[in-house]
Amino acid sequence: MMELLTSPEAWVALLTLTTLEIVLGIDNVIFLSVIVSRLPPEQANRARQIGLLLALVFRIMLLSVLVWLIGLTEPVLTVKTVTLSWRDIILIGGGMFLIAKATHEIHAEVEAREAEPEAKPSASVFFWVIMQIIVVDLVFSLDSIITAIGMAEDIEIMVAAVVIACFIMYVSSGPVAKFVADHPTTKMLALAFLVLIGVALVADGFKFHIPRGYIYFAIVFAAAVELFNVLARRNRKKVVKQRV
DSSP states (O other), rough: HHHHHOOOOHHHHHHHHHHHHHHHHHHHHHHHHTTTSSHHHHHHHHHHHHHHHHHHHHHHHHHHHHHHHHTTTTEEEEEEEEEEEEEHHHHHHHHHHHHHHHHHHHHHHTTOOOOOOOOOOHHHHHHHHHHHHHHHHHHHHHHHHHHHHOOOHHHHHHHHHHHHHHHHHHHHHHHHHHHHHOOOHHHHHHHHHHHHHHHHHHHHHHOOOOOHHHHHHHHHHHHHHHHHHHHHHHHHHHHHHHHH
């Protein structure tokens, strides 16, 4: 342990891996922000905390079974000329789940159905939200940890990077969820991101890798445009209030 603490290479590896884990965690934060937006504030906060705790637990559990995890990359199925491993099958299933979930939410937003504001969501609704969070946490955790295994050799560095990244996800998820709840148009943008991420996961499963830099650039660019729209609407409201 002391060798790691005094090794510049270990600190560089920790910084690099932590940064990568934070970037990979963006997908998780976006999903959490969207999925809890239909719950009351108290339940939404609890669901978000449970979701992030599960993300941390899953990542540490997967790190503790490295041999089994590396075995998931071995081919188990061949579809025509494409060989699929368990990791690929999980990514395809998770990607299709994200696409289906985001499409369903987009359909509900476009139809704008009235949902009786007084009615409190039942315990089964909260349970279903947690189940969806678990499914997505597993998919993102798997991809994140396999990436970590490829970048670092010491389990201590991997665990430290995962814990730091999850803490930053926890700190940032609250403001992101609040922003999505306060600005309904951003929810549609977040849902579009989830469709894009789901397509990327399915493509990865079929060995067609879409560079994540392209996806994250698209997300940042669209988010910047939406931020300008939010600021423009806020300024217009101020002008109208001053005139009144």
